[in-house]
Amino acid sequence: MAGLEDLYREIILDHYRNPRNRGELEAPPAHRVEGFNPLCGDEIVVYLEVGDDGRIADIKIGGQGCSISQSSASMMSAAVKGKTVAEARELTRAFKALMTIHESRLDGGGDGSGTDTPTPDPEVKLGDLEALQGVVKFPVRIKCATLSWNTLSQGLDEAAADATA
Amino acid sequence: MALDVATVRKDFPIYEARKPFVFLDSAASSQKPRAVIDAMTAYYETSHANVHRGVYGLAEEATALYEGARARVARFVNAPQAKEILFSKNVTESLNLVAQSWGRAHLGPGDAIVLTEMEHHANIVPWQILQAQIGFEIRWIPVTPDGKLDLSDLDRLLDGAKLLSFTGVSNVLGTINPVRQLTDAAHAAGALAVVDGAQYTPHVATDVQALGADLFAFTGHKMLGPTGIGVLWGNEALLESMPPFLGGGGMIRDVRKDGFLPDELPHKFEAGTPPIAEAVGLAVACDELDRYDMGEVRAHEVAVTGYALDTLRERFAGDVVVHGPADPASRGGVLSFTFKDLHPHDVTQVLDEHGVCVRAGHHCAKPLMRCLEVGAVVRASFYIYNDEADVDALADALQRCAEFFG
Numbered sequence: 001m002a003g004l005e006d007l008y009r010e011i012i013l014d015h016y017r018n019p020r021n022r023g024e025l026e027a028p029p030a031h032r033v034e035g036f037n038p039l040c041g042d043e044i045v046v047y048l049e050v051g052d053d054g055r056i057a058d059i060k061i062g063g064q065g066c067s068i069s070q071s072s073a074s075m076m077s078a079a080v081k082g083k084t085v086a087e088a089r090e091l092t093r094a095f096k097a098l099m100t101i102h103e104s105r106l107d108g109g110g111d112g113s114g115t116d117t118p119t120p121d122p123e124v125k126l127g128d129l130e131a132l133q134g135v136v137k138f139p140v141r142i143k144c145a146t147l148s149w150n151t152l153s154q155g156l157d158e159a160a161a162d163a164t165a
Numbered sequence: 166m167a168l169d170v171a172t173v174r175k176d177f178p179i180y181e182a183r184k185p186f187v188f189l190d191s192a193a194s195s196q197k198p199r200a201v202i203d204a205m206t207a208y209y210e211t212s213h214a215n216v217h218r219g220v221y222g223l224a225e226e227a228t229a230l231y232e233g234a235r236a237r238v239a240r241f242v243n244a245p246q247a248k249e250i251l252f253s254k255n256v257t258e259s260l261n262l263v264a265q266s267w268g269r270a271h272l273g274p275g276d277a278i279v280l281t282e283m284e285h286h287a288n289i290v291p292w293q294i295l296q297a298q299i300g301f302e303i304r305w306i307p308v309t310p311d312g313k314l315d316l317s318d319l320d321r322l323l324d325g326a327k328l329l330s331f332t333g334v335s336n337v338l339g340t341i342n343p344v345r346q347l348t349d350a351a352h353a354a355g356a357l358a359v360v361d362g363a364q365y366t367p368h369v370a371t372d373v374q375a376l377g378a379d380l381f382a383f384t385g386h387k388m389l390g391p392t393g394i395g396v397l398w399g400n401e402a403l404l405e406s407m408p409p410f411l412g413g414g415g416m417i418r419d420v421r422k423d424g425f426l427p428d429e430l431p432h433k434f435e436a437g438t439p440p441i442a443e444a445v446g447l448a449v450a451c452d453e454l455d456r457y458d459m460g461e462v463r464a465h466e467v468a469v470t471g472y473a474l475d476t477l478r479e480r481f482a483g484d485v486v487v488h489g490p491a492d493p494a495s496r497g498g499v500l501s502f503t504f505k506d507l508h509p510h511d512v513t514q515v516l517d518e519h520g521v522c523v524r525a526g527h528h529c530a531k532p533l534m535r536c537l538e539v540g541a542v543v544r545a546s547f548y549i550y551n552d553e554a555d556v557d558a559l560a561d562a563l564q565r566c567a568e569f570f571g
Contacts, residue, residue, distance in 0.1 A: 004518050041527035041541040064540045066510035
């Protein structure tokens with residue numbers, strides 16, 4: 001049986017207690033996207049500013065949630081800040097693959113295991129984010145970990161739609 | 166005679182299968198006694214056929230069991246007639262039936278209905294769906310800081326309203342609402358009174374006539390019965406006046422290309438093959454609850470809840486903030502709380518590690534969560550098989566949780 005230490009790694013608790021990039025950005029010009037975890041009531045707000053050079057110039061996180069969703073959001077913000085949109089999407093895919101492989105193995109399918117199941121790219125370095133790997137042993141908490149990433153994806157889509165409008 | 170928990174647990178096979186077992190989530194769904202499980206198994210092994218169809222002996226036997234269950238459930242809530250008991254899937258479906266049948270027939274733009282801020286989503290969203298379809302006003306009875314309904318402005322809220330729908334017992338706060346006062350107030354204003362009894366009937370002796378409701382919904386799986394069966398009670402005249410909800414087999418007298426004639430009560434509201442084995446199980450659950458005695462069930466719950474309130478206060482003082490009324494006699498066996506600045510999800514994860522099953526989240530009551538200004542709470546709930554040792558296990562696990570997160 002997976003122990004609590006697998007779930008609550010020290011780096012996760014550090015991001016929970018000292019969240020990075022916490023705050024708000026003026027929207028517009030920034031994009032403001034809300035994400036909800038209907039299971040537990042967690043709400044997250046991602047503020048996203050994409051520069052003309054296609055890089056994520058700034059990102060801020062608002063809302064409230066459990067240690068897993070908050071630390072995942074904190075790590076996500078630190079990981080994608082300064083990256084290009086393409087790199088951020090690549091990172092999102094890699095992170096969700098980390099969660100999805102196990103999700104499909106654990107519950108014999110579940111959501112997201114259909115044809116669009118992301119495949120992990122060994123070239124993408126997840127760094128600290130790999131600490132969240134322990135979450136997959138606690139299937140109910142996977143949605144906590146992916147909440148901020150799904151919200152980021154939505155924000156990137158909106159930013160892209162705006163840029164082409 | 167007071168309930169003896171050790172004896173009660175012998176009736177529940179899960180206490181034999183899982184040890185240790187500290188189950189504090191009966192407000193979500195109760196455990197099942199052997200008598201209920203055995204009755205459903207026996208039904209499938211010896212008496213199953215579809216009901217109301219065949220003329221062969223077995224089908225008649227199944228029909229007699231199903232209709233007998235209806236009569237048993239009617240007796241459990243003191244309904245005047247068995248045909249006033251409609252079987253549904255759960256309280257959610259019962260309340261959707263009320264909204265789509267009664268609501269669609271009686272509400273229109275310019276009308277108003279009244280709900281409360283402490284409703285479960287099951288008594289909010291069906292009305293919002295209907296509101297989006299036909300348009301009417303939804304008014305809200307507010308909740309006081311100590312978790313009761315604020316009735317100071319009730320007359321104004323009910324003025325001109327066509328319906329008042331409210332929960333008998335809050336699934337988050339545990340608050341036992343003054344049902345009779347509210348049904349009387351609704352009737353004085355000329356409004357229909359609908360009660361969500363999901364958390365009421367499993368814990369408080371239910372007399373639908375004394376409560377004065379027009380429609381009363383409850384569910385099997387929270388009262389020792391199986392999942393997949395809910396109930397809506399309404400008086401005959403009202404149910405007769407309501408159009409069918411779901412259409413299909415079993416609910417019609419005749420069908421032609423240009424229309425249909427609905428069947429009589431209760432069949433008019435039971436389209437398709439009903440939950441037959443579940444009805445059999447629910448009838449036995451009523452037997453079991455009557456055997457334990459609903460007065461004793463309630464007294465036991467007050468005692469355990471009181472012990473829990475005292476224990477949490479003594480051991481954690483201000484670190485545990487309990488929502489809802491302070492007096493155990495004015496609340497059901499539901500205890501929602503927050504612990505230090507820890508997120509309920511994290512608290513329940515650690516509690517689970519120590520074998521304590523509690524629920525974390527918004528408990529399908531997001532408007533109430535916003536009133537309480539919390540995103541989520543931890544909820545422990547008690548039933549006949551819980552005792553003081555379960556409360557101590559909860560408190561011990563909370564202590565470990567505080568140590569873990571430092």
